[in-house]
Amino acid sequence: MSVALPPLPRLPPAVPRSGVSADARRALRQLLGDVDRALAAAFRDGADVSALARRRGEAVARIVVHVWTACLGDVSGAALFAVGGFGRGLLFPHSDVDLLVLDEQPEPARLRALEQCFATLWDVGLKVGHAVREPAQCRALAAADASVFTSLLDARRLAGDATLETALRAIVEDPALWPPRDYLAARLAERDARHARYDDTASNLEPNLKDGPGGLRTLDSLRWLGRRLAHAGGFEAMQDAGLLDPAERASLCEAEATLRRYRWALHLEAGRPEERLLFDYQRALAMRLGFEDEHEKNLGVEQFMQGYYRAASQVERLGVQIAERFVELLEPPGEAKPVGEDFVRYGTRLAVRDPELFARRPATLVEIFIARLDEPGLIGFTADTMRRIHQATAQHDGKLAGDPEVLAAFLRLLRRGAPAVDALWRMNRHGLLAAILPAFGQVFGRMQYDLFHVYTVDEHTLRVLRQLARFADPAARAEFPVACELWPTLDQPELMLLAGLFHDIAKGRGGDHSVLGENDARAFCAKLGLPAADGEQVAWLVRWHLLMSTTAQRQDITDPEVVQRFADVVGDRERLGRLYLLTVADIIGTSPKLWNGWKDRLLADLYAATRHALHSDTQPVRDAAARLEACRAQALVLLQAEGIDAAVVERAWRAFPESSFLRHRPEQIAWQTAAIIRADGVWPLVAVHPLSVRGSTELFVCTPDRDGLFASVTAMLDRLHFSVVEARILGSNAGMAMDTFLLLEADGQQPASAARAEELRQRMQRALAQGGQILPPRRNMSRQLKHFQMPPRIDFRQVDGRTRMALVCSDRPGLLAAVAQVLVACTVRVHDARIATFGERVEDFFQLTDRHDAPLDEAQQQRLLQALRARLGQVA
Template sequence: MTTSPAAIALPPLPRLPTVVPRSGVSSDARRALRQLLGDVDRALATAFRDGVDASALAQRRSESVQRIVVHVWTACLGEVNEAALFAVGGFGRGLLFPHSDVDLLALVEHAEPARLRALEQCFATLWDVGLKVGHAVRDPVQCRALAAQDVSVFTSLLDARRLVGDPVLDDRLRAIVDDPALWPPREYLAARLAERNTRHARYNDTAYNLEPNLKDGPGGLRTLDALRWLGRRVAHANHRGNDLSGMVVEGLLDPAEQIMLEQAERTLWRYRFALHLEAGRAEERLLFDYQRALAVRLGFEDEHEKNLGVEQFMQGYYRAASQVERLGVQIAERFVEMLEPPSEPQPVGDDFVRYGTRLAIRDPDLFVRRPAALVELFILRLGEPGIVGFTADTMRRMHQATALLDNALADDPLALAAFLRLLRLGAPAEEALWRMNRHGLLAAILPAFGKVFGRMQYDLFHVYTVDEHTLRVLHNVARFATPAARQDFPIACEIWPTLEKPELLLLAALFHDIAKGRGGDHSVLGEEDARAFCTRLGLPTEDIEQVTWLVRWHLLMSTTAQRQDITDPEVVQRFAETVGDGARLDLLYLLTIADIIGTSPKLWNAWKDRLLADLYTATRYALRSEEDLPSDAPTRVRECRAQALLLLEAEGIAPAACLRVWTDFPESSFLRHRPEQIAWQTSAIVRAQGATPLVEVHPLSVRGTTELFVYVPDRDGLFAAVTAMLDRLHFSVMEARILNSRNGMALDTFLLLESDSQQPASPTHAEELKQRLHRALAQPAHVHQLTKRNVSRHLKHFQMAPRIAFSAAGDRTRLALVCTDRPGLLAAVAQAMAEAGVRVHDARIATFGERAEDFFLVTDRHDAPLRPVLQERLLHALLQRLRPSA
């Protein structure tokens, strides 16, 4: 993919114009310097494209910029005493990427006006020739005072490098940095760790963001810089050529860790150099705007549709950042340990001891001699109170043993037996699995898990890499065991204590996405992996079948609830037949919730909670052998009417009034609505005493949404008018029931969430919807203009051609639409249907990241299925409105 750096010569250092000290820089010389800088940057870009190492090019740019900076300083100030110019930041470390800031510190003993004017001229000239300069002018006293107040100022001085000027000031600056009274090791470490935590919190405390920050995000280049700063200040590992080698000498790193960090750093440098070139500015975020282009620039190619070049490119970043983040956390713990005097060891079993809050191994060769101890150590940590980590030596030996054993750990019977003991602890095992992953042990036991390490999916639905998602699913599963989760997940928390073997659920969570990116159906491939591993664990056949079934069908409950009509007994019956028994249903329900929340926190809402709860309850009913789910329509209608009537009588509404209203209701109202909904609609109609249009809004209905009921004389275009208003008021439609009474009234029900929050509407917003829609429907029918809103920056990068399919559905036509989601999508679809002369009778709306999957039951204006000619007209109208460029 790249050429060896040694095979290509670096661009030469620039030749500068002749300079006369203290003469200033003429306009001609400025133009020459500007041209020279442009030539250097173009040559560096060409060399990068040809495969030269990014770090070598960043060093060459630093050297070139240094020559220009020194040239301008000399032209403006000449050879001066009591003044010097220092490079700080990345420039101080000798690295400048294509659009990096040039950070400078001018240290002066006496800031007389003439010297300050010369410095202003110097910095203005540097800006004029094309350098983005960040500068400060201080005397040594000011410098020391600021460094004492602000750890970031002190840290910047660690990298300070004199470029030109009085050498005496080099000594003055070194005296500030080396002063033991300024930021002693303990204080410096605490300040750096606090800064790290604050910085990481801005990025959701994970390296696995969809648009990660190469520099400041967790596992970014700032983490590596911080390790070097800590090494020099805390451990005095001041090897300026390579501070990591100094940390090896101090025993804070072993050579293998140094190699891993340096390899990760080279990857991050390469990506950062390419990103600056692609963006044309100092961009540090791997935005969707650049990801595909960067993958092409760096030579990544699509392997197949489930392993795109851009996904391989991002996996390279995630793997590098994850290595840096993991080792960064572990090395920081070593610094803490180094500054804490060790306590007396206390024995913990035969093989382990504890030093205060840290566990250690007795025998340095324990992990190699008996690999199962690697797992046992994590089990021990769960049960040993007050433990916060492992000693530095134990962590190092853990990593060395894991590397030495390689894949042999996955086949070690004792290690697998220990892993099974861990899983059988249930919910507490999740924390141990998370920590094992941090130390690289989980991938050693599950090699297939190592393949999805850093594996991203290029869409807006999956916001984490596969490995991070899996760990979050495990965490969500473990939450069901905690009393605090009962308010949010009452059914799940009732199920958890009844599980006889919670380890089966943990295994299913570990394997449900383990085959992502291989090509083919990841559920099928994952089932094979799960079967092989569970067999090696020695699980009974029935347990293996339970785990593999869950892996194979882990998406079944979610897709059934969101894409099918779960009020239809046939849908529930088919789902129940696939599930088979109540124990399997319990496990699938827990896994489904944990999977949805672990995919993206924004995906979970009251609507999906209610959907899954309804499907779970209906399926449990269907699975009871002694009770059949009533599937005949007359029985279901009678039961719904009876329950609704009880609710209405409790409101004080006479049964006769209810029955008069119901004589006009179609049978499908009682088949497709809950008794609570029928009672609410009936009560509204009775109270309206014949007045129309009737618009009722329930801010929080029994379906976990805001429910809208429209009762108005039916007319063509009504669905389009309502959806246009909903779009204008920023509501998302989850489901729509479009029914007609026997006397020509529309009985339309919409289940809604607020578009921004994906939560039910506030009472104020619900009332606004009621009033505005009532006014709109009271007007004569007219074309409702859609609100024009720009497609978000994210969605612009995930455009897809719409896929539209028609199929027979009894006396109606089923329309399936898959396309890119966007603001106002449903309203646009509704207008296309109105223009084509198509009536909507039912709508189910599902959105998965950038992908909308909507299903409609439609007819022509005579309530007949769509003929081919009308299907073609509707297809054309939809494509006109939904094409990606629209």
């Protein structure tokens, strides 16, 4: 049903050069407000946004011309032009009104009149951006700057001397000014620079509707290029010129309609010219546009954002292809050279020999990507070939996934291992990957509404595959030594690529995506004709792809029982290696900020311990006494190498609790022991190792034990902007606290520099020497975190004579320090802490007792529970 647009405003005739009185300004302001309210109502009723934007552009143009006439009259030698979106006749609710005045001879009186004109427009409520230039000056600026020249392409005269319109057209149509080849290079360079600001992907959590990859600016750029290079400034004209086919034009128009609708709604929601789909607005926009929650794993806001991602990805993909067509328009392909039986190359680009090949033999849709891998020196496909791939994929819609020859070709591609990843990425850009894997098409553009997953599911999956491919590169060995050692040992790399493709493929369906994905993977491997054992290997990896990460971050992997339980699930060393590779790639592909030295060391330690546990001819050392003696012996060797006498070491170790040797590595024991010996009884002792063997900065505090020490240390760490990833709170046999904290810089999640480590040591030393309670600073919660707050979930369980408390809640500044203060207030002691943060979600685990080192009884647990709930609700 069509929705009637509000009528254009009826203005009284302007009296030339009379100016605009205060009463008239108020009337214009009221009129503009009435128009905007009527347009907002029409939008709510479902009116077409392009029509609304044109109507607003027409209404604003009337007001602008009215004010121009009132201030300047029927002037000669000067003209007023609309540029930018206003020049194209489109204005969104809070768009800038961009104006250009060409003035042949600017005189003081006219400049004063122009100032009055622009000031009046601002007074009326229009956000005016303006420039006043002489024609020669305008030409010089356009010649020097492609963006200035581009703005003139959309210029539209609103009022003033008509002869200046001819002057402006002469600038735009001058063949010597930005010739097609130069203009194309400038626009592509601008595109690349703009996209680089947005991580070269449209799949960011808070994308920019206008300037991000696949945004409205991309569509404008295609029109500008069409006009300058082919005299075809619109999509219809570009179709007539052969630069677009009907399906591509329809796709661009559909995507543009979505982006414009979202932009109109965003302006209304924000009440200002906001172009970013910030978390602040996403839920409200989803509701405004009618999206509803299907279930907890397919929220309305996720559906809303998927609509954006799909539209932007379509624009981005077609934008790349059309840009290639412009390149070939200026540089026609040279001589064809055969590449196998079905393909030819033109210079650095690959093409089909027979235009109907893809329609006749669908398997060649995959084979051309294999040929591109095999043929050296190729950088891509010809523009015509890209179009034919897209057309054939649409033509075979629903059939490719079941075509045995297509699947056989796809398996041949996967068996190329790491090089296949680049082909998979390109196949996704053409929609071919989703055609072969329909389940992958379901997660195309699917976001997860949290701060942990910073990309859509499809983008994340492809980044995981790219990371797996990096493990095949010897240059990555320094950064990923274990992974780069494992990858060459894989005799079937296609199994890893399949596991990477399927590990998140069931996101958004409801239920456990690992279980659902396991079933999908098993079924697809059977369709590929893989042996059942290989299919089970892929399905197992998909089912348990989170196991290694959660075990390492949430449990104590120095405990042999923990390692053994993990090993029992893994079963053999081949699976362990594959799971390690997938786990590392998954973490890195989730967010660039997640991977750090601590996680690297943590996973490597779990891998090594599990590999030992899975050794076929030995059993893991599970006897505590034997492990203790082994640690002591290795630490003693290290200390003697530093010149420390064994008898001195033994005297120092008399105060060490046995758990030190069971929970720390020999290198840590040696470092702590040497620090204690050097302190020679002067307390408190604070030692800091900038980069410990655990891949983090290690803080060791040895001081007479007292309640509240943990709270004081964590408060000071919070003041210094350190994140605690692990804490070991031990008491010596002589009444000393021997506490170890593993730290990362809060901002960059990296170990501290030597200078920062020394700052930490000195400030912690002074604070603890002064005694008393250290209070953490109060810091405001970030804008993003405010949108992801949830009630804390707290569980207690008795384990080995202590109370294990699991705390799951939203992250916020000073969280650990606040929890520590509550523990002090409730007379609870901390003996161990493991801190895990997943985006906005925190999962912390504490080993607790009362002040008599007894487990917490039911009443104590309830008091602590209520106190934590009350305090966490106050942290901000």
